[in-house]
Amino acid sequence: MINPWSSAQYFDYEKLIKEFGIQKPNNYFNFFMFRRHLVFGERGLEYIEYAVKNKIKFNAMTGLMPSGQMHLGNKLSIDQIIYFQSLGADVYIAVADLESYATRGISLEKAHETAVNEYIANYISMGLKPCKIYFQSENFDTENLSYILSNETNMNELKAIYGLTDSSSMLHVNSPLIQAADVLHTQLNHLGGPRATIVPVGVDQDPHIRLMRDLAKRFRIYNVKIEDGKISVYIKGSDDPKNKIDMAIKLLSGHGYECNANYEYRAIYVKNSSPEDKIKIDIDLAVEESKINDFAFIEPSATFQKLETGLKGGKMSSSVPDSLISLNDSESEATRKIKHAVTGGKQTVEEQKKYGGNPDICPVYELYKYHNSDDKYVQRVYDECKGGVRMCGSCKTEAAENISAMLKMLGEKKDESLGKLDNYLIKRSS
Structure with a gap:
């Protein structure tokens, strides 16, 4: 079972495609995450392709869990959001403060502070243009729609999808419906009506995607x-x-x-x-x-991205600080973490030169693959590692320089980005 709240890492993407009916994306979208198959699967992406080709307005939607630092692993969804925004998408971003309270006990006040300083400031610094960012607890449309959606599902279905039990809290039970409402409410008539809507996620979020697609279908005439x-x-x-x-x-x-x-x-x-x-x-x-049905939703589309490996192997986790690089880390802290990362290299320099390394299992190589848009440069790093030309120590140093340059840029823009919040945050709807 794929669990959105699990700390497990997923590697067998072919198995996930086969077992869960996920589709492989075609070559239409010319973005490095598609070109490198970092986006390995999709549901309903043809609707977004159709919208782009025919210059039809569409939505791009994502959420953030304000439970810790924004790190390189959860940067990937925003990379896609910024790309789809460049193709004409209207962007919505939900701050999952209700879900973070339900599943992790984080107060709404702490969630607000974390969202603004750890996430939203970085989004703006990364190049996100003005859009609609809101807090779940302050959005009447989401609250109202989640209540309505609850009439279209039951506990047996939620237990089957999420592994919930009779002892699960009702707030935990409701959090998938709130997430579905986050996505589907962007198609309400007063926000522009039914539109193709893309939701970039890690594969661990597929249970949410399947539920919201089914719910959208149930409301259609x-x-x-x-x-x-x-x-x-x-x-x-x-x-x-x-x-x-x-x-x-x-x-x-x-x-x-x-x-x-x-x-x-x-x-x-x-x-x-x-x-x-x-x-x-x-x-x-x-x-x-939509003229006769307020809930004439188009099933939301999704892209599934591979989960970036933590620097210590396994999944990036806030509970293992050295497994991830926060976008608010200092350059020296990021460098330290990279220098102590596990690699796909051999035990000795001599073996590395003779047999080459294995970049396919190397978290340091993923720093290049996931966070540098220069295809030729990333391919050169790969080939040099496989060919025994590139040594792990110098590769870590080069990766640290690249990541530090990005962190420096984000840090220099942070104050300017915080000054632009009014162009992004929307106030409570009522």
């Missing part, structure tokens, strides 16, 4: 399916479907589709369609449906 290579649309409910069918046929006919209606089976059959039309029809119908 129009269910778009591919049957025998054609598009069929089924209308949910037990009421007379005539008005809803006629409304959909009018829309689809206006877009050049020929439709047959079956009122008895609550169905529309789109004759001159192909599987490639599914996304367009689904998005168009969701927008039309």
